Amino acid sequence: MSTPGAIAVYTSGSGVPEHVSERPWRGVYQHWDGYPSGLGQHLMARVQRAQGDMQSVVRQLIDEAPWGWSHCMPGPDAPEGDRISEENAGPRVAPDETGMVAYVYVFDLEARRLDAFSTCVGDDGKRLCSVVFSQTGTPDLRALDLLPEETVDEPLLPGKELSAKELQDWLEGLPTLGTDSTSLHWLDTQQGPDDALAITFRVIIYEDGSIRDVLEREWDAVPPSARPEPERVRNFLEALVDVVSEDPRRLDPFWISAQDTLRRSGARQRESFAKVLRAHWARDFGSAA
Numbered sequence: 001m002s003t004p005g006a007i008a009v010y011t012s013g014s015g016v017p018e019h020v021s022e023r024p025w026r027g028v029y030q031h032w033d034g035y036p037s038g039l040g041q042h043l044m045a046r047v048q049r050a051q052g053d054m055q056s057v058v059r060q061l062i063d064e065a066p067w068g069w070s071h072c073m074p075g076p077d078a079p080e081g082d083r084i085s086e087e088n089a090g091p092r093v094a095p096d097e098t099g100m101v102a103y104v105y106v107f108d109l110e111a112r113r114l115d116a117f118s119t120c121v122g123d124d125g126k127r128l129c130s131v132v133f134s135q136t137g138t139p140d141l142r143a144l145d146l147l148p149e150e151t152v153d154e155p156l157l158p159g160k161e162l163s164a165k166e167l168q169d170w171l172e173g174l175p176t177l178g179t180d181s182t183s184l185h186w187l188d189t190q191q192g193p194d195d196a197l198a199i200t201f202r203v204i205i206y207e208d209g210s211i212r213d214v215l216e217r218e219w220d221a222v223p224p225s226a227r228p229e230p231e232r233v234r235n236f237l238e239a240l241v242d243v244v245s246e247d248p249r250r251l252d253p254f255w256i257s258a259q260d261t262l263r264r265s266g267a268r269q270r271e272s273f274a275k276v277l278r279a280h281w282a283r284d285f286g287s288a289a
Contacts, residue, residue: 005034006093007043007072008106009058020117020125021095025106028061029068029090034103036128036145037260040116042073043105044131044139047114052137054109098125116144143264149279153266162230164189167197167222170234174241179248181206184256187216197222203253219257226262236262239273243281250281 008027017023033039046057061072068090070082084090091100098104098119106115112135116128129144143150171186178184188200199221205213222233240259244250261267261276 002032003034003038003103004032004091004101005030005039005103005105006098006101007039007061007069008093008104009062010106010108014110016113016115016127016130018127020098020104020106020119020127023095023106025095026062027093027104027106028065029084029093029101030072031069031084031090032071033073034101036103036116037143037258039072039103040105040144041260041263043114044144047133048137048139050137052112052133052135054107054112054133058107058109103128114144142266143260146264147276147279147283149272149276150261150265150267152272152276154268154272157229157231157235157268159228159230162197162222162227162233164191164197166230167199167233170237171199174237175245177241177244177251179251182248182251184244184251184253192220195224195227196220197227201253201256203251215253217253217257219259221259221262223263229268232268233262235268235270236273239270239277242270243274243277247281249285255281255284 006027006029008025011024011026013023030039043057046061047054050056065072065083067086068084070084072081074081093101093104102118102120104117104119106117107113108115111132113130113132115130117125118128119125129141131139131141131144133139168189171189174186176183183204185202185204186199187202190198192198199219200216201219202214202216204211205215226233240256244256259277259280261273265276267273267276
């Protein structure tokens, strides 16, 4: 099921509103992945890649896509994102028309700020969080929906920059993850165009001794910022094995591939990463067990 969102920019006023309708804004609809760890994180990354040129981000995402987006996040089949055409225009979004979206992200160009609002049932348009960017695009927060466990910032562990080959070797040396009914297999690693390291893995589900299902995911696990700290990456992977081994339900390929701790947190030690991962499980599934 999709999680629609809206990408917007304030047209007048000032200050940090506590409700999505307190200041005038204009914006466009996005159909998929509108939650803070999806679209919200992507908008933060766009400002950073634009080196703080928020006006260019607004131009690309709003002015040049007036009918909205199916998905503004680039993918292998749509490197520029997937715009909606005029013939299939997305729903209108405005301060008094947010019923078709679950989240609204509004840029304040003058204040160099991005405000995130939840228009989900029960939240009714309240502001979730705001992030302020420096002149060069550095955000004052790592994410719009940080958990308390993610706010840790531990000392650096610098080393030789991690390569895709070294990452592959590490994965092959990790303990096997699996039960009688499910097994995880690390397949490949590769360096992406943004210098991140991606991991491809496969989860096989068995039933009565036969393969019932095979699920393969590509996980953009290691951002460029983490590669100069190979020991940090190793600690994260070992913590992931620890946490998944605690509960076979965590052998969920979609949950594993959604973990973005190396981007979102300043954690560097194995136990700190384990606390973050357990907190994510509790948030996503309502139980730390």
